[in-house]
Amino acid sequence: MRYAEGARLFFRFMAERLLVEGHLPSPVQLIAPSEASPPEEDQFLLAAALATRLRDDVVDAPVVNAAELRGGPLRQGPLVIDCRTTDHAQIAQNLRQHVTERPDVVVLVSSQIAQMGCRSVSFSIHHEPLFRAITESLKCLADQVRYSGDRIEMPIRYLRGGLRGVDATFQLFDKPANDTALADLHNFASYLCFNWVYAGEQVKPDTIVKWIKQFEPYDAVAEALSLLEYLDRDGFIPKGEIINRLKALYNDIAARERKRPKVVSIQNAGKSESMILYELRDYSKKSLRDQILEHDSPEHLICFDDVVGSGETIRDCLFRDKGTVVYEELERWLTAIPERRITVLCAIASQGGIDAVEGDPMGKGRVKVIAAKILGEKDKILSSASNIFRNNERQEKFQQICTEIGGKLWPKHPLGWQNCEWAVVTDYNAPNCSLPVIWSSAKQWWTPLFPRR
Numbered sequence: 097m098r099y100a101e102g103a104r105l106f107f108r109f110m111a112e113r114l115l116v117e118g119h120l121p122s123p124v125q126l127i128a129p130s131e132a133s134p135p136e137e138d139q140f141l142l143a144a145a146l147a148t149r150l151r152d153d154v155v156d157a158p159v160v161n162a163a164e165l166r167g168g169p170l171r172q173g174p175l176v177i178d179c180r181t182t183d184h185a186q187i188a189q190n191l192r193q194h195v196t197e198r199p200d201v202v203v204l205v206s207s208q209i210a211q212m213g214c215r216s217v218s219f220s221i222h223h224e225p226l227f228r229a230i231t232e233s234l235k236c237l238a239d240q241v242r243y244s245g246d247r248i249e250m251p252i253r254y255l256r257g258g259l260r261g262v263d264a265t266f267q268l269f270d271k272p273a274n275d276t277a278l279a280d281l282h283n284f285a286s287y288l289c290f291n292w293v294y295a296g297e298q299v300k301p302d303t304i305v306k307w308i309k310q311f312e313p314y315d316a317v318a319e320a321l322s323l324l325e326y327l328d329r330d331g332f333i334p335k336g337e338i339i340n341r342l343k344a345l346y347n348d349i350a351a352r353e354r355k356r357p358k359v360v361s362i363q364n365a366g367k368s369e370s371m372i373l374y375e376l377r378d379y380s381k382k383s384l385r386d387q388i389l390e391h392d393s394p395e396h397l398i399c400f401d402d403v404v405g406s407g408e409t410i411r412d413c414l415f416r417d418k419g420t421v422v423y424e425e426l427e428r429w430l431t432a433i434p435e436r437r438i439t440v441l442c443a444i445a446s447q448g449g450i451d452a453v454e455g456d457p458m459g460k461g462r463v464k465v466i467a468a469k470i471l472g473e474k475d476k477i478l479s480s481a482s483n484i485f486r487n488n489e490r491q492e493k494f495q496q497i498c499t500e501i502g503g504k505l506w507p508k509h510p511l512g513w514q515n516c517e518w519a520v521v522t523d524y525n526a527p528n529c530s531l532p533v534i535w536s537s538a539k540q541w542w543t544p545l546f547p548r549r
Contacts, residue, residue: 097241099269103259105240107145109233114217114226115146123201125214130206132220135258137283139204139219140176146217147174147202157202174200221255230254234262241268260287265329281305284321288328293523294546307545319485319494323519326477326484331519333443338402338522339375341443341468346379346398349439353396360384362399362413362420371524372400383420388429395435402522404445404465405529406514407452415458423458430462437462444469446516446529476517498533505536521546
């Protein structure tokens with residue numbers, strides 16, 4: 097089932113649940129507050145469903161702006177009158193005499209017009225009956241498309257991004273093929289932009305569309321869309337979420353040890369740790385070297401990082417004199433007292449990266465990595481375990497395409513550092529463990545979606 101057909105079904109379900117005694121011969125006001133309603137596309141789709149609810153042979157209703165209406169009777173048939181930008185008193189005066197006993201007319205307003213004498217349906221996300229209607233309608237829709245996955249988060253996702261948001265997350269409908277109209281791509285891109293701010297700027301729909309269309313020569317637009325859906329669902333992580341994950345890990349350790357362990361910096365200025373420690377400035381005071389050279393240095397030290405992919409950055413800083421400590425001094429500190437240890441707290445890590453850091457003999461078995469989320473084989477988006485792409489054959493082809501493009505962008509690691517195959521982006525940078533097609537660039541040849549900084 098394609099999106100257009102599914103949307104008509106969903107909003108027909110919604111109309112049936114929101115409009116009690118829908119057969120009564122009177123028009124309807126659909127109240128959509130500007131700051132508290134689902135997306136505008138959904139407003140018009142619900143309005144059309146309300147206008148056509150008594151007609152099985154009609155699935156759409158034309159939309160006219162109230163300011164363009166003149167005196168005289170309205171056209172026959174289902175009709176949506178957009179009154180959101182027109183003076184309400186003028187609307188009531190001009191329309192009331194023409195919409196009486198017109199159940200196929202829906203007046204779309206941003207606040208209720210009492211003088212109209214219409215039945216009212218609220219499309220505010222704060223309206224409890226709307227949430228019930230959304231929940232029931234999504235259940236009916238999922239049954240129609242035979243969706244077998246977990247549905248519990250669907251209503252919340254709808255409130256955040258409308259029906260397109262639900263589809264982007266749960267993949268309810270058949271995806272557009274390569275001949276998809278540019279308008280469809282723009283609609284999808286506009287939904288994604290609602291949630292994506294990168295490097296302090298809102299991502300533009302045109303940026304997303306341009307990135308998608310780069311896959312057209314490879315016959316891989318559908319797979320690029322699936323990749324974007326994964327990014328929106330799981331891969332795009334705001335800085336606030338990174339910080340909250342790190343705080344939660346730190347607080348867990350503090351609760352177990354019944355004291356607040358000292359936090360130190362291990363990376364030189366300009367690395368991701370600097371940004372993290374600025375947000376966590378109440379936790380950190382000293383560099384690792386300054387801390388271990390103190391006479392009364394604590395036995396347990398904590399350091400923070402956002403993403404541990406290969407583990408090379410942590411190993412460089414701790415064991416290869418590329419951070420805030422000289423390894424010879426760190427080795428003396430670690431081995432002087434058996435209880436001394438360092439814990440690296442990170443928001444995201446690969447199991448391989450954790451093993452590399454913890455298994456490095458230079459750490460003397462005293463360096464531990466704790467991650468809020470560990471990415472494994474199923475998180476390698478091009479692996480057979482990922483389940484991101486519905487068709488295994490197409491997934492294998494997309495892997496070949498990403499390898500071909502990535503081989504030109506970053507020949508040593510065409511699928512990300514040590515071929516991690518991640519699709520992870522924070523709102524301030526893209527880790528190099530993610531696919532280079534996401535973050536790398538080639539002048540006049542490849543434009544990244546999230547340029548690595």
